[in-house]
Amino acid sequence: MRFKEGNSMKKVPVTFFVKKYLSLFLVVFVFLVGCAAHPVTGKREIRLVSTKQEVDLGKATAQQVVNEFGIYDDPKLHEYINEVGQKLANVSERKEITYSFTVLNTPMVNAFAAPGGFIFVTRGILKELDDEAQLAGVMAHEIGHVVWRHGAKRLEKAFGYSAIVLLGEILTKKDLSQLRQYTNFLFSLMLLGYSRKNEFEADNAGVRYSLAGGYDPRGIADFFEKLKAMEKKPPSKFETLFRSHPPTGDRIERVELYLEQVEFEGAELVRNEEKFKKFTQNLPAEESQK
Numbered sequence: 001m002r003f004k005e006g007n008s009m010k011k012v013p014v015t016f017f018v019k020k021y022l023s024l025f026l027v028v029f030v031f032l033v034g035c036a037a038h039p040v041t042g043k044r045e046i047r048l049v050s051t052k053q054e055v056d057l058g059k060a061t062a063q064q065v066v067n068e069f070g071i072y073d074d075p076k077l078h079e080y081i082n083e084v085g086q087k088l089a090n091v092s093e094r095k096e097i098t099y100s101f102t103v104l105n106t107p108m109v110n111a112f113a114a115p116g117g118f119i120f121v122t123r124g125i126l127k128e129l130d131d132e133a134q135l136a137g138v139m140a141h142e143i144g145h146v147v148w149r150h151g152a153k154r155l156e157k158a159f160g161y162s163a164i165v166l167l168g169e170i171l172t173k174k175d176l177s178q179l180r181q182y183t184n185f186l187f188s189l190m191l192l193g194y195s196r197k198n199e200f201e202a203d204n205a206g207v208r209y210s211l212a213g214g215y216d217p218r219g220i221a222d223f224f225e226k227l228k229a230m231e232k233k234p235p236s237k238f239e240t241l242f243r244s245h246p247p248t249g250d251r252i253e254r255v256e257l258y259l260e261q262v263e264f265e266g267a268e269l270v271r272n273e274e275k276f277k278k279f280t281q282n283l284p285a286e287e288s289q290k
């Protein structure tokens with residue numbers, strides 16, 4: 001039997017459906033992915049990775065870093081590094097997360113940050129630095145990567161929406177074995193360094209947080225000068241994420257420019273050379289594994 005086709009269905013303009021469902025879709029989409037103001041620029045941005053996911057993922061990545069390099073065993077040094085780090089994190093634009101600062105037991109000259117606030121400096125880099133202002137410059141740079149969400153953003157870009165939803169499920173189930181592809185990605189990203197643009201953003205943060213924390217902001221520029229000198233030595237001796245991109249010469253130029261803009265001459269800023277030496281004097285020689 002065939003039903004007579006009636007005119008019961010009134011013609012509804014297509015645009016009505018488009019508008020209705022598009023707005024519904026957008027509401028659901030924004031609900032799922034979140035939208036927030038960027039901590040530094042203040043611009044609204046869509047976020048696929050929530051802060052909670054960023055912290056959980058960062059924690060798993062940090063664990064991988066610790067498994068790889070080990071923690072340098074010196075509670076007093078850790079207390080000191082943490083004190084400097086917290087001072088800098090407190091003046092950053094992102095305070096809703098907890099920052100941790102760990103010294104890794106490797107002669108490699110390096111510092112890096114896992115998303116969500118997990119900052120690492122190696123005993124190799126501490127051996128190279130002269131004072132607390134230089135340490136502050138390096139750590140403020142790493143805090144800058146966290147504040148800018150550089151790691152989380154790269155993850156969003158590389159894995160896309162569906163994979164990020166999967167990541168959410170994995171994190172909810174706490175299935176850590178499945179997290180590997182994400183933590184491996186972040187781990188290599190941390191070791192190799194971010195894009196040129198991201199590194200300049202973090203360098204800028206390095207100057208700003210140092211200054212706001214009461215440190216001589218020339219510390220980071222001093223450190224880059226050291227890197228430049230190190231780059232002339234055999235590469236096997238200095239495997240460092242700061243080496244390749246952007247070129248150290250460019251970073252020095254940019255940092256010098258920021259320093260001219262911030263005007264800090266005459267301000268009471270510390271370098272704390274003696275204090276730094278006191279806590280780092282027992283660090284083993286570069287080649288030593290212990």
Ligand SMILES: [Zn+2]
Pocket residue numbers: 141145193194199202
């Ligand atoms: Zn960096």
